[in-house]
Amino acid sequence: EVQLVESGGGLVQPGGSLRLSCVASGFTFSNYWMHWVRQTPGKGLVWVSRIDGDGSYTSYADSVKGRFTISRDNAKNTLFLQMSSLSAEDTALYYCARDCSSPTCYSVFDSWGQGTLVTVSS
Amino acid sequence: IVMTQSPATLSVSPGDRAALSCRASQSLSGNLAWYQQKPGQAPRLLIYGASTRAPGVPVRFSGSGSGSDFTLTISSLQSEDFALYYCQQYNNWPPDFGGGTKVEIK
Numbered sequence: 549e550v551q552l553v554e555s556g557g558g559l560v561q562p563g564g565s566l567r568l569s570c571v572a573s574g575f576t577f578s579n580y581w582m583h584w585v586r587q588t589p590g591k592g593l594v595w596v597s598r599i600d601g602d603g604s605y606t607s608y609a610d611s612v613k614g615r616f617t618i619s620r621d622n623a624k625n626t627l628f629l630q631m632s633s634l635s636a637e638d639t640a641l642y643y644c645a646r647d648c649s650s651p652t653c654y655s656v657f658d659s660w661g662q663g664t665l666v667t668v669s670s
Numbered sequence: 671i672v673m674t675q676s677p678a679t680l681s682v683s684p685g686d687r688a689a690l691s692c693r694a695s696q697s698l699s700g701n702l703a704w705y706q707q708k709p710g711q712a713p714r715l716l717i718y719g720a721s722t723r724a725p726g727v728p729v730r731f732s733g734s735g736s737g738s739d740f741t742l743t744i745s746s747l748q749s750e751d752f753a754l755y756y757c758q759q760y761n762n763w764p765p766d767f768g769g770g771t772k773v774e775i776k
Contacts, residue, residue: 593713593756593767609764643712653718655760656703660712 550574550659552644557664564634564668570627570644570661578602578622581647583657584629586640586666594640597629598647598655611637634668641665671695671759673768681776682747690771692757694738701761704733704742707754707770716755717742747773 556568568584584596597608597618606618617630627644642664645657672695682688692702700720705713715724717733720740730745744751752775757768 592769593758595765595767607763648718652722653703653760655763655765656715656718656758657705657713658715658718658724660714662712 550646552646552659552661554642554644554661554664557642557666559667559669560634561670562635562668565630565632566634566666568629568631568642568644568664568666570629572625572627572644572646575646577620577625580649581654582618582620582627583645583647584618584627585643585645585657585660586638587643587663588640596642599627601649631666634666636668639666639668671698671762671766673757673759673766675755675757675768675771677771678769679772679774681774683776684749685746686776688744688747688751688773690742690744690755690773692735692740692742692768694740694759696762697737698740698759698761700736701759702733702735702740703758703760704731705756705758706751707756709753713756744773 551573554570560566578601583598587593599606599618603620615633619628644661646659648656648658674693676691702720704717707713721733732743734741754770756770
């Protein structure tokens, strides 16, 4: 069974940093692209970042480019999101999601973790 | 790409049919997915490629449409189907989600 378990969320002051983690199990982690998607009541679901299977390719939403860094440790089946220069607009529930990673469904999110809540407030 | 879902809320009786609409601001070439989200849970993939059910998804869920207009149909609503439903385009980068349709008990 595919499992994705996020951690690392919490309360952080504006301008601060936070590192999210997502531990994967039940599949060959290195074979899959992985994503971070965030959700807020106001903006709904918003894609944040993605990384390929060996970590050599990454991309970001314009809203987080230059502030967030996605990475992975395939030996530990773990995905990361390093977030810096946080603002209130980054307050959200952050999900890690597995990419379908098949020619017919790249960028379809076929498994999701339960999310970790990030709150940016003074 | 702007994804517009309608209606925002759909009130349906158990056993009835529900049709949820998703419209894109440009053609998606069939690269459209649907997700279900229940309170306190993560989204769950239902449909991709506009009409292909994900593994384990009941046959009462079906997707249709092409170009920029798509529909998710639930043929006979069960109690566990009352939830939020999102569409997502993956034809253009970055992927975009619709604002969601809440299916509630009438």
